[in-house]
Amino acid sequence: MLTDLAADRRVVVVGGKGGVGKTTVASALALAQARAGRSVLVVSTDPAHNLGHLWRRRVGDGVVRLADGLDGLEVDPARTAEEHLRAVARTMRRLMPEHLAGEVDRHLALARDAPGTHEAAVLERLAEVVEDAPHDLVVLDTAPSGHTARLMALPETMSAWTEGLLRRQERSSRFGAALRALGAEDEEAAGVLGGGRPRDRRTDRDAEIRRVLLRRRARFTHLRDLLTDEERTVFAVVLAAERLPVLETLELHAQLERTGVAVGALVVNKRSPADAGELLARRRAQEEGHLAHLRDRLPGVPLVELPLLAEEVVGEDALGAVADLLTRAPARPPRTS
Ligand SMILES: Nc1ncnc2c1ncn2[C@@H]1O[C@H](COP(=O)(O)OP(=O)(O)OP(=O)(O)O)[C@@H](O)[C@H]1O
Ligand SMILES: [Mg+2]
Numbered sequence: 301m302l303t304d305l306a307a308d309r310r311v312v313v314v315g316g317k318g319g320v321g322k323t324t325v326a327s328a329l330a331l332a333q334a335r336a337g338r339s340v341l342v343v344s345t346d347p348a349h350n351l352g353h354l355w356r357r358r359v360g361d362g363v364v365r366l367a368d369g370l371d372g373l374e375v376d377p378a379r380t381a382e383e384h385l386r387a388v389a390r391t392m393r394r395l396m397p398e399h400l401a402g403e404v405d406r407h408l409a410l411a412r413d414a415p416g417t418h419e420a421a422v423l424e425r426l427a428e429v430v431e432d433a434p435h436d437l438v439v440l441d442t443a444p445s446g447h448t449a450r451l452m453a454l455p456e457t458m459s460a461w462t463e464g465l466l467r468r469q470e471r472s473s474r475f476g477a478a479l480r481a482l483g484a485e486d487e488e489a490a491g492v493l494g495g496g497r498p499r500d501r502r503t504d505r506d507a508e509i510r511r512v513l514l515r516r517r518a519r520f521t522h523l524r525d526l527l528t529d530e531e532r533t534v535f536a537v538v539l540a541a542e543r544l545p546v547l548e549t550l551e552l553h554a555q556l557e558r559t560g561v562a563v564g565a566l567v568v569n570k571r572s573p574a575d576a577g578e579l580l581a582r583r584r585a586q587e588e589g590h591l592a593h594l595r596d597r598l599p600g601v602p603l604v605e606l607p608l609l610a611e612e613v614v615g616e617d618a619l620g621a622v623a624d625l626l627t628r629a630p631a632r633p634p635r636t637s
Pocket of ligand 2: 322323324346349350441
C-alpha cells in the first residue's frame with residue numbers, strides 16, 4: 301500500500317516519534333522503490349543520524365551509494381548552518397557599505413545560536429536537494445515529531461518573511477530613486493564602491509538584493525508547493541500501537557493539517573504477534589484497542605502494519621525483508637462505523 305502510494309510520487313516524507321522506526325521504514329521503502337526500478341535518494345535530516353548504522357556504511361554530508369539504484373545523504377545541520385551563514389555573510393558584505401562590516405559580523409555571530417537558524421538552513425538545503433536531485437524519488441527521513449511539524453511549517457514562514465524583506469527593499473529603492481531624482485548624491489555607495497558612477501552602483505546593488513531575495517522566496521515557495529501537493533508528495537507517520545504514540549500521532553496529524561500537509565499513510569510498526577505466547581498475545585489485544593481509537597479519529601487515512609521482528613534491522617538483506625513486508629502489507633480498510 302505504502303509502496304503503491306510512493307510509486308508515482310516525487311517525495312515521501314517519513315515522520316513520527318523517536319525510535320519508532322522512521323529510518324527503518326524510510327530505508328526499506330526507498331529500497332523497495334529502487335528494486336522496482338526507480339532511482340531513489342534517501343535523505344536524513346535528523347541531527348542524530350542512523351542511516352549509516354542501518355546500512356552498515358559511512359554516510360555523511362555527501363551522496364553515497366547504498367544499493368543498486370539507491371543513494372543516501374545525511375544532512376549535517378551544524379555544518380549546513382555554518383555554510384549558510386558564511387554564504388549570507390559574503391552576500392551581505394558585498395551589498396552593505398564597508399563601515400557596516402563589523403555590524404554584519406556581530407549580527408551573524410548572534411544568528412549562529414539563534415533558535416531556528418539550524419532549521420532554516422536545513423530547510424534551504426532540503427529545498428536545494430529536492431530541487432536538484434536527479435533521482436525519481438526522494439525519501440526524507442525526519443527527526444522526531446515536533447521538529448518535523450515545524451519543518452513543514454517553515455517554508456510558509458520563510459516565504460512570508462522574505463516577502464516582507466522584498467517589500468521593504470522595494471520601498472527603500474523607491475525612496476532612493478526619489479532622492480536621486482531630486483539630485484541627491486549617494487555618497488555612501490560612492491565611498492564603498494570606490495568611485496564609479498554612484499547612481500548606477502546603487503541601482504545594481506538594489507537589483508542584486510532583490511535577486512537574492514527573489515531566489516530564496518522562489519525556493520521556499522517551490523518546496524512548500526511540493527510538500528503540500530498530495531499528487532507529488534506523500535507524508536507517512538510511523539508509530540507504535542501504544543497509548544502515547546497514538547495520541548502524539550493525532551497531534552502531529554493536526555499540526556500538519558494546519559500547515560496544509562496531509563498525512564497519506566500511517567505505518568504501525570512492531571506489532572506484537574498473536575501466536576507467540578501469552579504475554580505477546582495480551583500486548584496484541586491492548587494494541588488493538590489503541591489502533592481502534594486511531595481508526596476512529598483518522599478514519600480516512602490508510603494504515604499498514606509491520607510485525608515486531610526478532611532481530612534489529614541492519615544491512616541490505618534485513619531491510620529487503622522489511623521492504624517485502626511493506627510491499628505486501630494490506631492496508632486496513634478505513635473504518636466505516
Ligand atoms: N519491526 C521491527 N521489529 C524489530 N525492530 C525494529 C523494527 N523496526 C525498527 N526496529 C529497530 O528499532 C530501532 C529503532 O528504529 P529506527 O532507527 O528506524 O527508528 P527511528 O524512528 O529512526 O529512531 P530515531 O527517532 O532515533 O531516529 C532500530 O534498532 C531498528 O532496527
Ligand atoms: Mg532515525
